[in-house]
Amino acid sequence: MFTLICGFTFTTITLLVTTLPNATEMRVQAVLFFLTMVFDLFVYLIQWNNAEYVQYCSYVPPMDTRMNICSVLSTFGLVLWGLSIPAMFLLWNLDALALVTAVIWIVLVPITYFTVARRFLDFRKKMGTPE
Numbered sequence: 001m002f003t004l005i006c007g008f009t010f011t012t013i014t015l016l017v018t019t020l021p022n023a024t025e026m027r028v029q030a031v032l033f034f035l036t037m038v039f040d041l042f043v044y045l046i047q048w049n050n051a052e053y054v055q056y057c058s059y060v061p062p063m064d065t066r067m068n069i070c071s072v073l074s075t076f077g078l079v080l081w082g083l084s085i086p087a088m089f090l091l092w093n094l095d096a097l098a099l100v101t102a103v104i105w106i107v108l109v110p111i112t113y114f115t116v117a118r119r120f121l122d123f124r125k126k127m128g129t130p131e
Contacts, residue, residue, distance in 0.1 A: 006042035009035055017092050029097050036085055036101045040108055043082060047112055051120035063124045079109055
């Protein structure tokens with residue numbers, strides 16, 4: 001559910017930036033900022049839920065090299081996806097909005113690591129290592 005809402009929020013931001021005649025108005029930028037914060041919140045909740053769901057599985061495969069590579073690439077892709085919104089703002093000359101949303105996203109990445117990913121990795125270590 002969060003993934004679907006996050007995708008719709010991303011699409012809404014894209015449509016608003018590209019179709020509004022004057023995206024530099026303050027009220028338009030306020031709405032875009034709000035939608036970007038909603039997007040960031042849902043990305044965080046997606047990560048939180050993914051970490052929680054694994055703990056309820058009866059069998060979790062051990063964290064081997066392939067799983068580790070997949071995890072790193074998924075995280076990298078997610079970080080880039082979050083930076084695509086500030087990049088979109090830069091394309092439409094919304095420099096201040098791009099800067100603020102990029103800084104918020106960059107701050108959110110380590111927060112997500114310490115509150116979600118670290119706990120998930122500790123859980124995976126408890127599940128054992130490959131023999």
